[in-house]
Amino acid sequence: MSFNPNQPHGGGPAGAPPNMAASFNAMLQRSVQDHGSSEPISEPHINPPPSIGYRGVYNATPPPAQFAAPNALGGARGISQQILPTDLPPQAFLTSAMLLDMVDKKVDVLLRDEKEYIGILRSYDQFANLVLTECYERIAARNPAAIEDPTIPPWLICDVKLPGVMTIRGENVTICATVDLDREDSPKGVTVALEKDVRALAAAQKTDKKDSDARKATALKKAGIEPGFGMHG
Structure with a gap:
């Protein structure tokens, strides 16, 4: 039985690495070569299969140490400025x-x-x-x-x-x-x-403010502007 070293073979058994066919061809070339020939046979470079794992942020490279700023906002951007004080209790941020x-x-x-x-x-x-x-x-x-x-x-x-x-x-x-x-x-x-004097004065000033806001709201609406909070037109 003879083998043709140039004849391509199948990809190997199921589940085998993708480079098994190239390895099998190299083995056949070594077995059928002339023993008197000193010409080396180059074997194809076999790349290792890619590792199975998570992609994206799970395999992201951490920033260099000179750009890392622990306990500071914006440290990943190369800014080591301290923005928030570190001596505040946790409830101060709620x-x-x-x-x-x-x-x-x-x-x-x-x-x-x-x-x-x-x-x-x-x-x-x-x-x-x-x-x-x-x-x-x-x-x-x-x-x-x-x-x-x-x-x-x-x-x-x-x-x-x-x-x-x-x-x-x-x-x-x-x-x-x-x-x-x-x-x-x-x-x-x-x-x-006195309470009665302050209440009467506060009520009069509140009425004046309401009338003033109404006039301002009307003028704003005529100009095509929606009046803000507290203004009634």
Whole structure:
């Protein structure tokens, strides 16, 4: 039985590597060559089969050490600038958990409709809904006398005691801050007045502001501009 070394053979048994046919041809060439011939036979280069594994980010090459910036944002871009401090507690990076240090302290809460409440923060939830006790509503109005005399405090205020427990919806809160107990008895820029006087003055100023916003909204609509929040046309 004779073999033709130039005759191609099959790809080998099922499951064999793709380069087995080339290896089989080289073996046949060695077996049928003339023993007196000293010409070397070049064997084909066999590439190892590709490794089986995950692609993409799982096999991504890590950035060089000079560009890596641990514990800093943007380190993979070659910037080793420290953006966030590392000594902050974990709860400082959560929205509602920032109220953790305000629990059982007196806070001043300003709402979107410009109402203001002062009380002791007792509890809150993940939506920043607040529960206040010993709560007061602070009513404020601009002092008309301060227009002519700049030395007069520009605001008139009065605090009205609210009974029971006050619950404030978190989405209505604009500002929530602790009150300085050493300075709360003498606030700057305000004058304490009677409740009836402050309420009447605040109601009149609110009506004037509403009329002014309505005129501005009408003018904006005529110019083809949609009025913003709080403006009624």
